Amino acid sequence: MDIQKILERHSPEPDNMLNILHDLQDANLQNYLPEESLRQVARYLNTTLSAVYGVVNYYTMFSTKPRGKYIIRLCQSPVCHLMGSETVLESVKKLLGVELDEPAADGLFSLELSECLGICDVAPAMMIGEDIYGHLSEANISKIISEIREKEMSANSSK
Numbered sequence: 001m002d003i004q005k006i007l008e009r010h011s012p013e014p015d016n017m018l019n020i021l022h023d024l025q026d027a028n029l030q031n032y033l034p035e036e037s038l039r040q041v042a043r044y045l046n047t048t049l050s051a052v053y054g055v056v057n058y059y060t061m062f063s064t065k066p067r068g069k070y071i072i073r074l075c076q077s078p079v080c081h082l083m084g085s086e087t088v089l090e091s092v093k094k095l096l097g098v099e100l101d102e103p104a105a106d107g108l109f110s111l112e113l114s115e116c117l118g119i120c121d122v123a124p125a126m127m128i129g130e131d132i133y134g135h136l137s138e139a140n141i142s143k144i145i146s147e148i149r150e151k152e153m154s155a156n157s158s159k
């Protein structure tokens with residue numbers, strides 16, 4: 001990943017910090033923002049490293065720790081909680097063999113909790129990347145995860 005090229009997609013103005021951080025995180029294979037990237041952002045925007053960390057730490061979509069390629073964001077807000085999100089959480093942990101906020105051994109998934117995703121009518125719900133899934137149960141979660149694994153395997157075998 002060429003950090004400088006990503007920085008130069010944006011003019012060096014403080015208002016561009018969020019877009020720059022998004023682009024850098026998206027380009028990182030482990031889906032996070034290493035300190036060296038943040039140092040370069042600070043230099044490019046002529047600000048301090050602590051100002052950059054302030055933004056990164058404020059938004060939950062940014063991470064300073066390596067994560068899986070696919071981030072599973074499981075809603076923990078009241079409606080999903082009432083509809084069984086705790087059971088769903090345990091199912092996902094078991095299926096992936098992970099704890100919250102830790103990448104799976106294969107580097108493919110990370111599991112995080114999220115506030116309301118705005119789709120309470122299909123609770124319990126989760127997001128994986130930009131995709132939204134509702135009416136979750138142990139059976140359909142297993143199917144969703146298997147489909148992603150198969151997609152990755154066929155993408156890797158065609159390389």
Ligand code: FES
Binds near residue numbers: 075118
């Ligand atoms: S409470 Fe879970 S999507 Fe709204």
